[in-house]
Amino acid sequence: MAWMAWTWPTAAFFLVIAALLLTFTVLAIRYPETPRTGVLQIETTRGDRLFITLLGSAFLNLAWLGLDLGPQPYALLVCLAYAAAVFRWV
Template sequence: MAWMSWTLPTALFFIGIAVILVGMTTWQIVSPCVERRGFLPLATTRGDRLFIGLLSSAFIHLAFVALTDVNIAVATVLSAFWMLILMRWG
């Protein structure tokens, strides 16, 4: 695995993604979701909202890095809030 040049932050990032995917799969098995319409302009499933949330979080991080000198942790906290809002009301 050394050839992959792992670092602690990237390892934690991928563990986080894996935990989210396993969690979402378990949630889907326990309680299958139904497509619905929230504040997003399209009907979405839980998985759609997760994808939209992860993609938009990536762009939130990029915007913070490119446009500000604020600590990246602020973008992470903001993204987490955005994910919660999106998953609940999106």
């Protein structure tokens, strides 16, 4: 990891993203899904909802840091609740 001067948390973050993409690829192949319409009134698939979750979580973490709302691990709990809501209702 020295070649990119990464820290372990940074590497873990990208490994989790890669694992999510791999998992969702396997799910899409094994269990094809038809798009569904949720609260946003747009058709979304699992992959669309994952993208919305990742993008929203990035903005939530930036807001958490910018507004100094407390320890950063609490932002993870907010992001997990946001992810559950996206996958349930979007």
